[in-house]
Amino acid sequence: MSLTQSTDDPDQEERIAKLRQELEKLGGSTISLEPMPADIEEEFLRQVLEYETAEPVSLFRLLENTGLEIPAPDEIADEALARKLNEVVERMASVGAYLLHTNHLSDRELYHYLYFEGLREEAVLFPENPSYAYMIDLTGSGSDSDNQTYLKYYASNEHREQWARDWPADPMPEHEDPPLDRDRFLPQSPIT
Numbered sequence: 001m002s003l004t005q006s007t008d009d010p011d012q013e014e015r016i017a018k019l020r021q022e023l024e025k026l027g028g029s030t031i032s033l034e035p036m037p038a039d040i041e042e043e044f045l046r047q048v049l050e051y052e053t054a055e056p057v058s059l060f061r062l063l064e065n066t067g068l069e070i071p072a073p074d075e076i077a078d079e080a081l082a083r084k085l086n087e088v089v090e091r092m093a094s095v096g097a098y099l100l101h102t103n104h105l106s107d108r109e110l111y112h113y114l115y116f117e118g119l120r121e122e123a124v125l126f127p128e129n130p131s132y133a134y135m136i137d138l139t140g141s142g143s144d145s146d147n148q149t150y151l152k153y154y155a156s157n158e159h160r161e162q163w164a165r166d167w168p169a170d171p172m173p174e175h176e177d178p179p180l181d182r183d184r185f186l187p188q189s190p191i192t
Contacts, residue, residue: 013038023045059119085110088111092187096126102186105138105180151173
C-alpha cells in the first residue's frame with residue numbers, strides 16, 4: 001500500500017487502521033500513542049510511515065546532486081572559504097537541513113567538520129516538506145567534549161546551575177562568549 005492509496009479510503013477510521021497496520025508490519029508499535037483527534041492522528045501516522053519507509057541519503061551526495069561543488073577544505077583559499085561555506089549552508093537549508101551551535105568554530109573548522117563528518121552521515125530528508133527539518137547540532141552528540149563546549153559557550157546560567165546539581169562530578173567550565181557571532185545569521189528552520 002502506498003501513502004496515496006491510504007487517503008482513497010472514505011472512512012477515516014479505516015485509513016488510520018491501515019496506517020497502523022503498515023507501521024506494525026515495519027516492526028513499530030502504535031499501542032502507546034496518546035489519544036488525539038483523528039485528523040491529527042492520521043497525519044502523525046502518515047508522517048511516521050513516510051519517515052520509516054524513506055531511503056536515507058548523505059547530505060554530501062544530495063548537495064552534489066543539486067549541482068553544488070564541495071571541494072576539500074585544503075583546496076579552498078582563505079579568501080574564498082567564507083563564500084563557499086555560506087553557499088553550502090544555504091544549499092543545506094534549501095533541502096531542509098540546518099546547523100545549530102557553530103559560534104565556537106572558525107569558518108575553516110566548521111567547513112572541515114561539514115566536509116568530513118556532518119555532510120557524510122546518512123539522514124532521512126524531505127526537501128519538499130517544509131514541516132520537516134534535519135538539524136545538525138555541533139554540540140549535540142552527547143560526548144563529554146560536546147557537553148563541555150555547550151556548557152562553556154551556549155548554556156544559560158540557569159542550565160549551567162541545573163547541570164551542576166544533576167551531575168556534580170562533571171567539571172563545569174568557566175563561561176566564555178563564543179569567538180564568533182554566526183548562528184543568528186544562519187538559515188533557520190521554519191518549524192523552530
